[in-house]
Amino acid sequence: MVPHFPGANPRKRGSIKRDDSIGATGTPDGRILRRRLGGSPGRQTVIAACCVVLSLSAGVLAAVPAAQADPPDPAAKKKQLDSQIQSQRGELNQASDQLAKSVAAYTQAETQYQAVQVKYAAAQGRLAAAKAADTVAASKLKVAEAALQTAMDDVASGEQLIEAKKAVAGRAVRSAYQQQNTLVGLSIVLRGASPADLATGMQVQRNVFGIQGNAITNLNNAQAQLANKRVKVAAAEQAVADQRAEAARTVKEVTALTLQVAADKAEAAKVAATRLTAQQAAEKEKNSELAQYNALVSERTRVEQILIARARAEKAAAARRKAAREAAERAKAKKEHRPPRDVPDDPGNSSGLSFPINTYITSPYGLRFHPILHVWKLHDGTDFGAGCGTPIHAAASGVITDRYYNGGYGNRLFLSNGVIRGDSITTVYNHLSRYNVRVGQHVKKGQVIGFVGTTGYSTGCHLHFMVYQDGRVVNPMKWL
Known part of the structure; x- marks a missing residue:
């Protein structure tokens, strides 16, 4: 099971559909089945007849409808979430406008x-x-x-x-x-x-x-x-x-x-x-704006702590895998009476990252001076301008490690891309309108994983794209 970030909304997690099934096993060999059942063929015939009766009985019981509530309507749930998103977006726009008006x-x-x-x-x-x-x-x-x-x-x-x-x-x-x-x-x-x-x-x-x-x-x-x-x-x-x-x-x-x-x-x-x-009024709005910013910083710090630990584990696992391959190569070379060959790193995403959306950049990564709060704020990602509903593509292959809603970043999607050129890389996609993948799912580079939105602390449709290198946020453009 892939670990999830603490602090994600439990109610949101309840709505995430996961495929945790392990699949059906194959039919056992007849000889093994007879050996398990034991006895002569005649006895096996009696036992088989009993099994048929039990199967028919189970079929009859299965035909009786279970006394349980109907599952929630996905369309109604989506409509409710869309309404909440629109409400939050309106509140954010109103708060930003109110701050400007108050000042x-x-x-x-x-x-x-x-x-x-x-x-x-x-x-x-x-x-x-x-x-x-x-x-x-x-x-x-x-x-x-x-x-x-x-x-x-x-x-x-x-x-x-x-x-x-x-x-x-x-x-x-x-x-x-x-x-x-x-x-x-x-x-x-x-x-x-x-x-x-x-x-x-x-x-x-x-x-x-x-x-x-x-x-x-x-x-x-x-x-x-x-x-x-x-x-x-x-x-x-x-x-x-x-x-x-x-x-x-x-x-x-x-x-x-x-x-x-x-x-x-x-x-x-x-x-x-x-x-x-x-x-x-201006002081109140300023404090609200500052609280939003502090919440973003707190969320970024929390995620960094988790990803730093994960990066260490990923790099250690990659080192162990390489050491095992090197040991196998040495043993094979000794057996074949030849020098051992160089063992490459995990193939993974050797080609690096690609743009998640083929569009223009509206706001680059870097520090910003807030004219009202009078503080330097880190814009911790690259903003790509696109209409709500635009497909978002995986910047590299990997595993979906988490998805959840945050008041600042909106709907977030974390994609662990493994070790690339010696660094553990995780790409994060923010403000999504909806997801197209589930937690634990393996995705390929370029696969559609979600859609552009304006959820969370956002004033318009765009993708806030982030890159964590060894658990710390960096400028995405150095990897694109």
């Missing part, structure tokens, strides 16, 4: 979030500037109002000064008017007894007239200063009005920007929530 949604939400953050920061900056301008405007308004008050106080003082100047000037004018006659100078001359007294009197008169002139001049100056102060008051009043308007504008701007900042903050919170939801 795109997160990227869009992140872009919106950054834009809203910039907008919110700009609004906060404008609000801070508006508040600063409002503070400056209020300060300027306060200074302008103080200047206006000072100017108004100066005007009031000027008006009081003018009133006083008017009083002084009025008295001087009245005095001058009363003293406007030609006898004033004569009285001064006549009253003076000496020239010194006369000079003093004349000086007094000049002083009186000077005081009168100064009073009028001071009044005129005070009136001019009052006019200037009134101009300053008007300018101060205009400055106060301007500063009040500026203060009102800044207050209005601050109010509007405060509302804008609040709206931007609410929008930022909403976008942040959307981003978080998109991030969680």
